[in-house]
Amino acid sequence: MSLRTRWLASLAEVEATAWDALAGDANPFVRHAFLAGLEISGSLQPHLGWTPRHLTLWRGDTLAAAAPCYVKTNSHGEFVFDHAWAHAYARYGLDYFPKLLCAVPYSPVTGPRLLAPDDASRRALADALGGACAHEGFSSAHVNFLPEAEASAFPDPWIERTDVQYHWTNDRGWRTFDEFLAAMDHRHRKNIRQERAKVGRAGIRFRIVHGSDASGADLDAMYGFYLRTFAEYGNRPALTRAFLDHLAATMPASLVLVLAERAGRPVAGALCLRGGDTLYGRYWGASEMHPGLHFETCYYQGIDFCLHEGLRRFEPGAQGEHKLARGFLPAHVRSRHFVADPAFRAALAGWCADERTAVDAYVARLATHSPFKSGTQ
Numbered sequence: 001m002s003l004r005t006r007w008l009a010s011l012a013e014v015e016a017t018a019w020d021a022l023a024g025d026a027n028p029f030v031r032h033a034f035l036a037g038l039e040i041s042g043s044l045q046p047h048l049g050w051t052p053r054h055l056t057l058w059r060g061d062t063l064a065a066a067a068p069c070y071v072k073t074n075s076h077g078e079f080v081f082d083h084a085w086a087h088a089y090a091r092y093g094l095d096y097f098p099k100l101l102c103a104v105p106y107s108p109v110t111g112p113r114l115l116a117p118d119d120a121s122r123r124a125l126a127d128a129l130g131g132a133c134a135h136e137g138f139s140s141a142h143v144n145f146l147p148e149a150e151a152s153a154f155p156d157p158w159i160e161r162t163d164v165q166y167h168w169t170n171d172r173g174w175r176t177f178d179e180f181l182a183a184m185d186h187r188h189r190k191n192i193r194q195e196r197a198k199v200g201r202a203g204i205r206f207r208i209v210h211g212s213d214a215s216g217a218d219l220d221a222m223y224g225f226y227l228r229t230f231a232e233y234g235n236r237p238a239l240t241r242a243f244l245d246h247l248a249a250t251m252p253a254s255l256v257l258v259l260a261e262r263a264g265r266p267v268a269g270a271l272c273l274r275g276g277d278t279l280y281g282r283y284w285g286a287s288e289m290h291p292g293l294h295f296e297t298c299y300y301q302g303i304d305f306c307l308h309e310g311l312r313r314f315e316p317g318a319q320g321e322h323k324l325a326r327g328f329l330p331a332h333v334r335s336r337h338f339v340a341d342p343a344f345r346a347a348l349a350g351w352c353a354d355e356r357t358a359v360d361a362y363v364a365r366l367a368t369h370s371p372f373k374s375g376t377q
Helices: 016-023 032-040 083-091 119-136 148-153 177-182 186-201 216-232 241-250 293-309 321-326 342-367
Strands: 004-008 050-052 054-059 062-067 069-072 099-102 140-146 159-169 204-210 255-262 265-275 278-286 313-315 329-339
Touching: 016 032, 016 062, 032 241, 054 119, 062 119, 083 342, 099 119, 119 140, 119 148, 119 329, 140 148, 148 329, 159 293, 159 321, 159 342, 177 186, 177 293, 186 293, 186 321, 204 293, 216 241, 216 255, 216 265, 216 278, 255 293, 265 293, 278 293, 293 313, 293 321, 329 342
Parallel strands: 099 140, 278 313
Antiparallel strands: 004 054, 050 069, 054 062, 069 099, 140 329, 159 313, 159 329, 204 255, 255 265, 265 278
8 A cells, every 4th residue: 555645733633652653762852742742832833933744654544654844934943053054045046944844843862753664664754855845845854863774765865964962872881980980081080070079069969850750849940940041041942831741741751850959959950851771961050050060960960870770871962062071972963954956955065065074074183082091982
């Protein structure tokens, strides 16, 4: 039976069990509960540039493949930066928006994008994404933070882009934080111990809160820190308080809060999600600033958690060379882009090839500054 394409205006139009059967349970960001929660909590709004338009393929009445997609009228909250493309497209005399994006909103996390059981279905999804540009007038289609295993579904004329994040991995079988530090050279090991000691001397203690144990006060505190961070950077927060309630209720095993407390009162926090063998750091904020507090809350507590829980990876978010000195090594992240206009597509293909060369050279330079002793990475 041939596949039939349906574009959905909401994840409420598909059964959670059918979606999750394709998505799997290793990556929490592509689960139905996470994506649907963004919609029903009011965290996705057309006036913010996000309109759900999920791609699904059906074989009769059975969901055969799917991809989380959105019509975008800006490039905010994507973390694969194409603002220069939009400006160049305008100078070229064409409208860059609306465009079609296959991604997880506000989440620069690599994970499945083409939710399908086989290569043929993944290629069918990729073909439908590219075809939407001609059929529905999108300037382009974009697939952000896809895993390397899905790359073969996007042959020419899809354009490849790469970037760098910093990830912690426990490939050496460390059991404790001291064992992790022992793999570092003296200077980096000493700096981390000093940072942790400063936080302790400030009278700050940490509490790990799982979603199933999170109280309303815990979620209020974390949301307040989230709002404070966005206000400090002059950005508009997208997530609503209701979204945190939704995560705690529907994904309690995935939600992990790191709360820093002084004199029994929360002064900082980090919101993380757990999936498979990986911890993902997403948001942080603080009402008090202390030396080392950011590093302890966002990095060292997460590493401690992974060691305690037997998790192999910790991905603390996008960007940040300062993570390298704290044991997070460079890792490539990938995206694919289909541009409808052939001439513009050819120009961008050359630009992206140069960008990939520069990224590879950058990663090679970073490797010479590893904090780990030779042979222990």
